[in-house]
Amino acid sequence: xxxxxxxxxxxxxxxxxxxxxxxxxxxxxxxxxxxxxxxxxxxxxxxxxxxxxxxxxxxxxxxxxxxxxxxxxxxxxxxxxxxxxxxxxxxxxxxxxxxxxxxx
Numbered sequence: 367x368x369x370x371x372x373x374x375x376x377x378x379x380x381x382x383x384x385x386x387x388x389x390x391x392x393x394x395x396x397x398x399x400x401x402x403x404x405x406x407x408x409x410x411x412x413x414x415x416x417x418x419x420x421x422x423x424x425x426x427x428x429x430x431x432x433x434x435x436x437x438x439x440x441x442x443x444x445x446x447x448x449x450x451x452x453x454x455x456x457x458x459x460x461x462x463x464x465x466x467x468x469x470x
Contacts, residue, residue, distance in 0.1 A: 405433050406441045414442050 390400075406414070414427050428438035 404441070405437050406431060411441050414438060418442065 393400075410431055414431065417427050418424065424438055425435050428435040431438065433441070
């Protein structure tokens, strides 16, 4: 009995996935954007770039647009901030010498 109910539940789940996929496909064709909306408009990003080029600090620019400084950096692009490390592995550091303490 439980096997039959499990099979029906699995079949129903497949139908739901198919309908959801079709709905997403139709929405994409209409031009709907998925995901979280952007915090800054393209116009605001351009203004932020100009203000940074004029010498304002990142924190001040971000504060004026009511966003976090990290959001501001991501919004204007990483090319302006070459000191930020790209994602990936950290460089290898030399291992420190091991100091052993012997208790008598």
